[in-house]
Amino acid sequence: MTDLARAFSAVAAERRSLRAFLPDPVPREILHAVFTDAARAPSNCNTQPWVVHVASGAALAALRETLPARFAAGEFSMDFPYDGQYDGIYKERQYGAAKALYDAHDIAREDKARRQQVFMRNFTFFDAPHVAFVFLPEPFGLREAADVGMFAQTLMLSLTAHGLGSCPQTALSFMAGPVREQLGIDDANKLLFGISFGYPDPDDAANRCRTTRAVLDEVVTFHDGI
Template sequence: MSIESILQQRTSVRAFVDQPVADDTLQKIFASAQLSPSNCNVQPWQACVVSGATKDKLKQRLIETLMSGASPNPDFNWLPQYQGIHRERQFGSANALYSAIGVAREDKKARQMAMLRNWQFFDAPHAVFFTMDKYLDIMGAVDLGIYAQTLSLVMAEHGISNCMQGALGQFPDPVREILNLPDERGILFGMSFGYADDSAAVNNTRTDRELLENSVTFF
């Protein structure tokens, strides 16, 4: 599949069938993502892939953390208060999601339940946490974003869908503990992935994009 057609077809997927990705496919995909470029070739990404019992344990701990009323404490500056047009687009994407699953805007409880699905990895068979040394801050964040998009495109070529999730960086402590990561390691964000459940309403979520002339200036 060409990159152009992958870009036309790809959407974030938030429901998956109960079928893990074969180990050799996982190896291939992550080996290809290693080819991502990075500033000075420092390759700051430390990708932590969770599956099976480890993923289930982490899911349980994340949900317990959330239910305890804990406030998010991301390792990096990721508590966005979007403004203006960015806020409008944020509402637009939330509305696209909630209308796909038939949740009314005023139904706070249903919206919270939909949000909770993030920390259940949307029942995906795998999730990956994009981690890096905390000191790298914005320099590393750029590289991790590029790495994640490379990974996402390679996954698409193998028929594997995903949802990138800032939500997975909001409660880093249980992740560090269960994956036995050192204190200096920060969790920036994550991604749930697997084979899409095409029958799930949530996967009908469609977002739009700004007109080219409002995003790109040719000088």
């Protein structure tokens, strides 16, 4: 195995969703480095169909102030359908991930009030100093959304390599309208998800969460013969 392969595996294994951050902002040169890495992602016909807005400082403080209240008031506005319903093995994995998160917080499954409190932390960005809002411009669809996913994962791996943490959040896409309104973003940009990021808080229970993965045979089939 090459040193590069070893380093890559270490970064891929190290990345996980972190849900508690220290307030310290990420230095500008690191911000530039990680977004430059992300933009190396491949895309259909090199269209690079990602539009990213990074909110920090006062812009993020304003969102942190308004989003929880607007969500609680039922002001959802989603650009892409979402029902959160999974079946079979996908449902089992969804339950497994939820259990890992609630176990980390020491919350019993039936304690709906505390589970809701944990969920609401999505809208205060887990106290992160930065959020990347990741948009797909009209008229793009599924194929270009896959490109944007590649951008996002490259970004999160680069953040990990720089000692930073991140959490991708579909929950933020439930507030597409308010986010666009507050950041002055054109309606033609559709919000796929947000990524909260910064220096992880090593002492917060949320960051004890560890998820598992299906064994390789369950997800990859190697066709060697004819």
